[in-house]
Amino acid sequence: MKYDPQAIETKWQQTWATNGDFHTDHTSDKPKHYVLEMFPYPSGNIHMGHVRNYSLGDVVARFMRMKGKNVMHPMGWDAFGLPAENAAIKNNIHPAKWTHSNIDNMRTQLSRLGYSFDWRRELATCDKEYYRWEQVFFLKFLEKGLLYRKRQAQNWCPTCNTVLANEQVEDGLCWRCDTVVEQRDLAQWFLRITDYAEELLADLEKLKGGWPDRVISMQENWIGKSIGAEITFTVEDSEETIPVFTTRPDTVFGVSFMSLAPEHPMVEKLIEGKEQADDVRAFVKRITSMDRIERTSDNLEKEGIFTGAYCINPVNGAKVPVYVANFVLVDYGTGAVMAVPAHDQRDFEFARKYDLPLQVVIQPEGEELDPATMTEAISAPGMMVNSGEFTGITNEEGKDKVAVWLQENNCGEKTINYRLRDWNISRQRYWGAPIPVVYCDACGIVPEKEENLPIELPLNVQTREDGRSPLPDTPEFVNCACPKCGLPARRETDTMDTFVESSWYFARYTDAQNHDAPFTPEALEYWAPVDQYIGGVEHAILHLLYARFFTKALRDCGYLTFDEPFANLLTQGMVLMDGSKMSKSKGNVVDPTDMIARYGADTVRLFCLFAAPPERDFEWSETGIDGSYRFVNRIWRLIEELEGELITVAPCSSTADDCTSKEAKGIRLKEHETVKKAGDDIEQRFQFNTAISAVMELVNELYLAKDALKGDEKGRKVLSSAISTVINLMSPFTPHLCEEIWEQLGHKERLVHALWPTYSEEAMVKDVLTVVVQVNGKVRARLEVPASAGKDEVEELAKNDVNVQKHVEGKTIRKVIVIPGKLVNIVAN
Ligand SMILES: [Zn+2]
Numbered sequence: 001m002k003y004d005p006q007a008i009e010t011k012w013q014q015t016w017a018t019n020g021d022f023h024t025d026h027t028s029d030k031p032k033h034y035v036l037e038m039f040p041y042p043s044g045n046i047h048m049g050h051v052r053n054y055s056l057g058d059v060v061a062r063f064m065r066m067k068g069k070n071v072m073h074p075m076g077w078d079a080f081g082l083p084a085e086n087a088a089i090k091n092n093i094h095p096a097k098w099t100h101s102n103i104d105n106m107r108t109q110l111s112r113l114g115y116s117f118d119w120r121r122e123l124a125t126c127d128k129e130y131y132r133w134e135q136v137f138f139l140k141f142l143e144k145g146l147l148y149r150k151r152q153a154q155n156w157c158p159t160c161n162t163v164l165a166n167e168q169v170e171d172g173l174c175w176r177c178d179t180v181v182e183q184r185d186l187a188q189w190f191l192r193i194t195d196y197a198e199e200l201l202a203d204l205e206k207l208k209g210g211w212p213d214r215v216i217s218m219q220e221n222w223i224g225k226s227i228g229a230e231i232t233f234t235v236e237d238s239e240e241t242i243p244v245f246t247t248r249p250d251t252v253f254g255v256s257f258m259s260l261a262p263e264h265p266m267v268e269k270l271i272e273g274k275e276q277a278d279d280v281r282a283f284v285k286r287i288t289s290m291d292r293i294e295r296t297s298d299n300l301e302k303e304g305i306f307t308g309a310y311c312i313n314p315v316n317g318a319k320v321p322v323y324v325a326n327f328v329l330v331d332y333g334t335g336a337v338m339a340v341p342a343h344d345q346r347d348f349e350f351a352r353k354y355d356l357p358l359q360v361v362i363q364p365e366g367e368e369l370d371p372a373t374m375t376e377a378i379s380a381p382g383m384m385v386n387s388g389e390f391t392g393i394t395n396e397e398g399k400d401k402v403a404v405w406l407q408e409n410n411c412g413e414k415t416i417n418y419r420l421r422d423w424n425i426s427r428q429r430y431w432g433a434p435i436p437v438v439y440c441d442a443c444g445i446v447p448e449k450e451e452n453l454p455i456e457l458p459l460n461v462q463t464r465e466d467g468r469s470p471l472p473d474t475p476e477f478v479n480c481a482c483p484k485c486g487l488p489a490r491r492e493t494d495t496m497d498t499f500v501e502s503s504w505y506f507a508r509y510t511d512a513q514n515h516d517a518p519f520t521p522e523a524l525e526y527w528a529p530v531d532q533y534i535g536g537v538e539h540a541i542l543h544l545l546y547a548r549f550f551t552k553a554l555r556d557c558g559y560l561t562f563d564e565p566f567a568n569l570l571t572q573g574m575v576l577m578d579g580s581k582m583s584k585s586k587g588n589v590v591d592p593t594d595m596i597a598r599y600g601a602d603t604v605r606l607f608c609l610f611a612a613p614p615e616r617d618f619e620w621s622e623t624g625i626d627g628s629y630r631f632v633n634r635i636w637r638l639i640e641e642l643e644g645e646l647i648t649v650a651p652c653s654s655t656a657d658d659c660t661s662k663e664a665k666g667i668r669l670k671e672h673e674t675v676k677k678a679g680d681d682i683e684q685r686f687q688f689n690t691a692i693s694a695v696m697e698l699v700n701e702l703y704l705a706k707d708a709l710k711g712d713e714k715g716r717k718v719l720s721s722a723i724s725t726v727i728n729l730m731s732p733f734t735p736h737l738c739e740e741i742w743e744q745l746g747h748k749e750r751l752v753h754a755l756w757p758t759y760s761e762e763a764m765v766k767d768v769l770t771v772v773v774q775v776n777g778k779v780r781a782r783l784e785v786p787a788s789a790g791k792d793e794v795e796e797l798a799k800n801d802v803n804v805q806k807h808v809e810g811k812t813i814r815k816v817i818v819i820p821g822k823l824v825n826i827v828a829n
């Protein structure tokens with residue numbers, strides 16, 4: 001019988017589905033394990049990146065089930081978002097129709113891969129049964145003060161026709177379409193993620209060990225905490241003050257000028273009546289009309305202009321000229337910067353350009369800095385000098401002492417600043433969850449009443465050619481009654497950022513069909529947190545930070561009780577072809593469906609798992625998938641060739657008494673070693689490729705030993721036990737093949753319900769050990785030595801080896817070191 005993956009795979013997929021083999025619930029008394037892969041955007045077809053992602057997750061899910069865990073492994077669709085609208089415009093089809101037909105298509109494709117999903121938990125974020133809960137959360141956040149509306153300059157993508165959160169701008173470009181991002185003044189809804197900055201940072205500590213270090217440090221950098229001081233400078237001959245934020249209060253004695261952001265509210269007051277006034281106004285106008293990206297670029301030529309005003313340094317009374325500078329941002333710190341050119345490179349360049357003085361206040365050890373000859377700023381630590389009462393202490397110590405002094409003298413305080421900004425969740429697009437507020441001329445902004453939810457996204461609208469949302473032009477959506485006074489009002493036409501949907505879907509899965517609540521507390525508390533989350537490293541900031549924040553916000557609104565959504569994170573690498581990521585536009589795509597038709601799902605899965613460790617990128621190769629196909633066939637043929645010889649036994653069931661030959665002993669030993677190695681590789685390090693290699697070795701040994709073992713009862717038992725083990729160990733990787741063979745071997749219970757085999761230490765005790773013999777550090781022999789041999793016996797055997805004798809001939813043996821079971825080291829000269 002030839003190996004026929006199409007027939008076998010369809011058969012078992014149907015059997016598993018009919019029997020609900022992957023259904024789980026939260027009432028089990030087994031320990032739980034929640035495995036989740038980042039859910040896909042329903043673009044229409046699965047690609048190799050998906051196959052890799054879900055195959056990794058499926059191994060974890062199936063393995064954990066075999067380890068006796070109650071495993072939840074759900075799947076759903078991140079279904080709102082722009083591509084649906086763009087496709088709708090291009091193909092003249094409604095985004096809802098496009099999305100749902102893509103979902104149907106992808107569900108079929110995923111099912112063909114045999115993943116152990118509990119499909120009863122399937123969800124699509126564009127369904128009102130999903131997004132209605134998000135609208136409920138919105139109202140709760142509004143009530144709690146976690147949401148607010150504000151007008152300010154926003155990142156705007158002219159191609160996507162919508163705003164972007166800071167996290168969604170990468171190097172000045174739109175994360176989705178690479179268009180240069182512009183600035184636009186708009187009133188938008190913001191979630192107060194900055195209220196959680198400290199907790200988001202501190203709780204990274206809890207994720208250490210479970211998350212990749214790289215992702216943790218990317219989050220740390222994004223949150224960007226800096227400790228420093230706010231120092232108050234008084235404007236000369238005035239009551240006005242200018243507070244500055246600095247991370248280097250230890251350098252305050254070295255301030256030689258001050259720089260204000262062009263938008264700083266003090267600028268007008270400072271220049272009033274000064275001869276510089278007109279020039280400063282012209283400068284401010286020029287800089288404020290530049291876009292933010294340009295202004296924050298590292299390549300920006302630093303420039304500024306003197307206001308004619310001075311302020312007073314509170315620590316030493318020095319008169320400090322005040323400049324307006326293009327590189328100071330009004331929304332970072334206080335929009336004013338104290339400049340210390342001797343110790344800050346940007347200030348140094350500025351000072352040299354405008355011929356401003358330098359004062360050295362930190363002297364690094366072993367150096368004598370001279371302001372006249374310095375060619376760059378020195379930021380290295382050292383001793384404080386020229387710093388009044390602080391002279392002579394280290395600058396690290398000084399940071400805190402100066403901050404305390406400022407506080408005691410009412411001219412400053414110790415502060416903490418973050419790079420993180422509040423999350424703008426408004427989007428000016430159609431295909432998203434409506435924001436549940438209305439605007440009433442009499443009452444202002446009025447939250448919708450909870451009993452009126454969901455506010456449904458109208459589906460009977462035509463998407464516009466230019467990409468602008470049709471919602472503002474849809475009177476039956478816009479016109480509504482004010483929930484407060486009942487008078488005619490207008491509904492908000494912005495929709496929510498789709499990252500809101502992906503911030504809580506893991507919680508919805510725990511009770512996805514609940515019509516009365518976003519989730520049932522008992523189910524959520526049982527399953528949470530996700531034990532193993534798997535996805536691409538490109539989500540290291542955006543999605544993962546949002547989901548962590550959302551969890552904490554829901555916790556503080558009383559919806560749940562845990563702090564972190566994902567206990568362990570695995571970030572998988574990419575599938576490459578010709579050295580770059582597979583993409584339609586590059587034309588370097590391998591379609592998983594074609595590969596399944598050619599080789600079967602088991603082979604495609606196996607190749608994705610065997611090609612490289614999960615975190616690494618791997619190159620798609622024909623030879624690689626051929627190799628996987630050959631191995632699958634090799635297992636199949638082994639069973640064929642042993643037809644009539646195999647008996648129905650459990651893995652690891654042969655005993656020492658069954659092993660009457662050298663071959664039998666060898667197979668039993670290898671069988672148990674393989675169970676240990678494969679289990680350790682999967683469980684401890686996700687090294688699926690080395691786990692598979694270990695099984696391959698066992699299969700090789702079975703081919704070599706089979707003829708010696710067949711024909712007698714004990715030999716058959718040893719063979720059958722080892723083959724059972726191969727089938728069990730391979731079942732997370734190639735589940736259909738293994739299930740089919742398991743049935744052929746006469747097992748009544750399906751393999752999906754089998755437990756991971758248990759190895760025994762007794763079986764792994766070796767009779768014979770390999771000992772390496774070195775002469776003067778060079779390997780001269782490898783000896784098979786009885787495990788029971790003592791040190792003297794091993795030394796004797798080593799000395800008697802022909803090759804060893806050749807290398808000590810004519811020399812005197814000075815020393816022999818024996819490490820039992822491993823090494824004999826002979827020193828001779
Ligand atoms: Zn864009």
Ligand SMILES: [Zn+2]
Nearest residue numbers: 440443482485
């Ligand atoms: Zn009203």
